[in-house]
Amino acid sequence: MSAEFWNMGGYALYVWGSFGAALAVHLWNVLSARAQRRRLLDSLADSEGEQPVDE
Structure with a gap:
C-alpha cells in the first residue's frame, strides 16, 4: 500500500486515532x-x- 493511503491525506492522526x-x-x-x-x-x-462455575 502506498504511503499516501497510510497518511490519509494529512488526516492520519484523526483517522487512526478514531x-x-x-x-x-x-x-x-x-x-x-x-x-x-x-x-x-x-x-x-x-x-x-x-461451587462457582469454572469456564
Missing part, C-alpha cells in the same frame, strides 16, 4: 460484559450453595 478509540471501546465492552457475566454466575452459584 479507529484506535473505537477498538478500545469495543474491547472494553466485550471484557466488561464477560466480567459481569462471571460475577452473575458466581452470585447465582453462591445463592444456590453450589
Whole structure:
C-alpha cells in the first residue's frame, strides 16, 4: 500500500486515532460484559450453595 493511503491525506492522526478509540471501546465492552457475566454466575452459584462455575 502506498504511503499516501497510510497518511490519509494529512488526516492520519484523526483517522487512526478514531479507529484506535473505537477498538478500545469495543474491547472494553466485550471484557466488561464477560466480567459481569462471571460475577452473575458466581452470585447465582453462591445463592444456590453450589461451587462457582469454572469456564
